[in-house]
Amino acid sequence: MNHIKGRITKLLVDYFGDDFRRITHALEVMKHAERIMEQTVGCDYELLIASTLLHDIGIKQSEELLGYNDGKSQEKYGPPVAEMLLASINLDPEKIRKVCEIIGNHHSPSRFKYVELKILKEADMIVNRIDAD
Numbered sequence: 001m002n003h004i005k006g007r008i009t010k011l012l013v014d015y016f017g018d019d020f021r022r023i024t025h026a027l028e029v030m031k032h033a034e035r036i037m038e039q040t041v042g043c044d045y046e047l048l049i050a051s052t053l054l055h056d057i058g059i060k061q062s063e064e065l066l067g068y069n070d071g072k073s074q075e076k077y078g079p080p081v082a083e084m085l086l087a088s089i090n091l092d093p094e095k096i097r098k099v100c101e102i103i104g105n106h107h108s109p110s111r112f113k114y115v116e117l118k119i120l121k122e123a124d125m126i127v128n129r130i131d132a133d
C-alpha cells in the first residue's frame with residue numbers, strides 16, 4: 001500500500017483529536033521501531049508501522065467506558081478500534097488480524113512469535129523510559 005505511514009498517521013490523529021500526548025507517544029514509538037527494524041531480519045514494514053502507530057488506540061475507549069486505562073484494558077479495547085480504522089483504508093485483512101493480535105498482546109507475555117510484536121515492546125519500553133526521565 002502506498003504512503004502507509006501517512007495514511008495510518010491520519011487515522012491516529014483523527015481518532016485521538018487534541019490528545020497530543022498520545023499522538024506524540026505513538027510517533028516516537030514508531031520512530032524507535034523503525035530504527036530497531038534496520039537490525040532485524042524478516043520484519044514486515046506495514047505490520048510494524050500499523051502496530052506501532054495504533055498500539056495504544058484502546059486508551060480512549062477504556063478511559064471513556066471505565067474511567068481509567070491500564071495494560072489489560074488497552075489490550076481489550078484496542079483491537080476492535082484498530083480493526084475498524086485499518087479496514088477503512090482497506091489494509092490487507094490478514095495484516096489487520098495480525099495487528100490486532102499484536103495490539104492485544106503488547107502489555108503481557110507474548111503469545112505470538114511475531115518479530116513486529118517484539119520490536120513494538122522494545123520501542124514502547126524505550127519511549128516510556130525516556131518519558132519517565
Ligand SMILES: [Fe+2]
Nearest residue numbers: 029055056124
Ligand atoms: Fe505505548
